[in-house]
Amino acid sequence: MTVTLHRHSTLTPAARRDLLTAYADVRSPLLHLPNYSVTAFTERLERHAAEPGFTLVLGRHDGEPVGYAYATSVGPGDPFWERLADPLPEGFTAAPALALREIGVRTPWRGTGTARRIHDALLAARPEGRTVLMVNPLAGEGRVRRRYEDWGYRAVNRQAATAHSPELTVMIRPTR
Template identity: 55%
Template sequence: MTAPVKLQHYSALSEARQNLISLYADVRAELLHLPNYRVDVFAERLDRHAVEPGWQAVIAYAGDATVGYAYANTVQPDDRWWGRMTTPAPAAYAAAPAVAVKEIGVATPWRGRGVARRIHDALLATRSEPNATLMVNPAAGDGKVQRLYERWGYAVIGVVQPSPESPVLACMARPVRHGEGS
C-alpha cells in the first residue's frame, strides 16, 4: 500500500464498467447478501445511470490495483431524484441542475487515507452544476459515513427511499465549489 494513488476520469461506461463492478463487490462485500446491495442490482443501476446526462466516473489506482471509485450524473429540477423525497427538496438545491454523486467507495485497506475525498473532489472539479447532492444510509458505518459527508460540507436536506428494497436514506447537498477561496 505504498504505491501512490492516481486518479483516472471516465466519461464512457464501456471503459470503466468492469472495474466499477469489481470495486463495488469488494467495497460492499459485507452487504452483498442484502437485496439492494447485490452485485447484479448494482450493475443494473450502473448501466441505467451511465446513460443519464452528465455521467462521469473517477477510479483510483495504486499501481495496477483499483482502490476506489465514484460516479455521478446530472439531475434536473424535475428528476425523480428530487421527486422521491418525503418533503420537497429546498429550492436552493433543486431549482437548477445538480450533480448527483450516485456511488462512492474505497477498498478497506485504503480507507482513512483521504482517498475517498480525493476521488470525490476530482469528480466535482470539472462539473458545471452549482450544487452537488448524494444519498447516504444514516446507519452506514454506525453513522460515520454521514458524518464524513458533513465534514465535506454536505447537509441533510431530506429523506428518501429510492425503492421498496432500499433502506431509508438521507439526501444531502452542498455547493459544488464548497470552500473555495475560504
C-alpha cells in the same frame, strides 16, 4: 501507497470491470441484500451511465482498482427529485445539480484520504452549482454521514424506506 485517478465520461468495458471489482469488494458485507447485490448495482450503473453528465472517477494503485465515485446531472423534473419524502422549497430544482450516485474505497485505502481525493476529482470542473447525495444514516454506525458533513454536506431531506432500502438522508453542498 500511490493512487492515480482516472476520469471517465463513458463507461468503457475496462472501467466497468474495474468499477465492479472494487464495488464487490467495498460492499462485500452487504452483497446478500437485494439492493446491494452486484446484479442490482450493475443495473443501476448501466442506467446511470446513459444519463446526462455521467462521470466516473476510478482510483488505481499498481493498476488495481482501489476506489471509485460516479455521478450524473439531475435537472428540473428529473425522477431523482420525486424520490424525496418531504416537499422541496419553491425553485429548489430549477438549476441542475450533480447527483453523487455512488462512492466507495476498498479497505486497505480507507483512512488514507483516497475517498476525499476521488470525491474532489469527481466534482472538479463540473458546471452544476451544487452536489446532492443520499446516505444511509446508520452506515458505519453514523461515521459515513459524519464524513460527508466534514466534507461540507448538510442534510436537507430524506428518501422514504422501500422494500429494498432503508430510509436515506439526502445531503447537499456547493460543488466547489
